[in-house]
Amino acid sequence: MKQTTFRVDYPADLRHPMHARIMETTDVSRAELLMWGPTAEVTTLCWYDGPKSDVRTILDAVEPVTTSLVTSVEGTYAFVEQRAFEFDDSVMAVVADASVVFLPPVVFEASGTVEFEAVGDASGLSRLYDDLRALGDVTIAQVSAFDRVRSxxxxxxxxxxxxxxxxxxxxxxxxxxxxxxxxxxxxxxxxxxxxxxxxxxxxxxxxxxxx
Missing domain, CATH: 1.10.10 (Arc Repressor Mutant, subunit A)
Known part of the structure; x- marks a missing residue:
């Protein structure tokens, strides 16, 4: 079982609207999708490198049902309920078809890169890599044996x-x-x-x- 760090640059038409807004907002350089719920009405917890005012601007790009923002010395946490994840259908199809487990966080950088970790066997990870390459530019940043203890x-x-x-x-x-x-x-x-x-x-x- 391997744990792999993927870095993906999607073309503009496949970027999540929240990510696209981050790239346009100079005061926020990073967001992390920390947790998400598996229900039809999506609930997510994200961290943003920026104040509430900027995070509200970023979240205007999506269609939340409810939003709660909590500031800390390190940025802003957003607890958001939505009717859909709002990823492009082709991206969601790759996620749904993947025979791997995705680990939080999913990191959205102002440069346009999305970084995330996945755990699975070699064939599943290889297939995910090929499917992602069909959508954008993919780099494997790190591969290691899976260990429940993060070292x-x-x-x-x-x-x-x-x-x-x-x-x-x-x-x-x-x-x-x-x-x-x-x-x-x-x-x-x-x-x-x-x-x-x-x-x-x-x-x-x-x-x-x-x-």
């Missing part, structure tokens, strides 16, 4: 980049010589995105040692 070998590419940037700017020096702002500059992203990436990377790396 530092299973960091996403962005989380690994955040740790490398933190090390390079002196964030882990004693005394500390670098800041989260410096990490954000290295990653060319917002301060809140850098903080969130670093927090998740540190949590993933420390889990094996906490057991």
């Amino acid at each position: 530092n070998a299973r960091l996403t590419s962005r989380q690994r980049a955040a740790l490398e940037a933190a090390h390079s700017v002196g964030y882990y020096e004693v005394p500390r010589t670098g800041s989260v702002e410096d990490i954000a500059d290295e990653l060319d992203c917002a301060h809140s995105t850098a903080g969130e990436l670093l927090r998740r990377a540190e949590a993933a790396a420390l889990v094996p040692y906490a057991r």
Whole structure:
């Protein structure tokens, strides 16, 4: 059983409307679909790298039934009920036909890239790769043996980049010589995105040692 990180760039006509709006909104560089419900009326929990005002603008691109927004020091969480996921039918068909399990989060970047992880056997993952290639540009960022414990070998590419940037700017020096702002500059992203990436990377790396 393998766990694979896919990075996909869909053409403009296949992008989710929320993702397209993120690409147009300069103050939000990243969104993460954290959890979703398997019901006909879709319920999702997302995190956005930006304030409530920007997230409301982004969500205007979809058709929510209800929306609840909660701000934190790291961005904005949105609990949204919809009648449909609003992905293009061809994208949903690939997801529905896939013989793999998709792991949260699904990451939408302002660059236009969607990053997600899938777990399955070699044939299922290979078939998913081929189906995605028929829709857009696909890169496999990482492949590893599946392990229910997330270790530092299973960091996403962005989380690994955040740790490398933190090390390079002196964030882990004693005394500390670098800041989260410096990490954000290295990653060319917002301060809140850098903080969130670093927090998740540190949590993933420390889990094996906490057991």
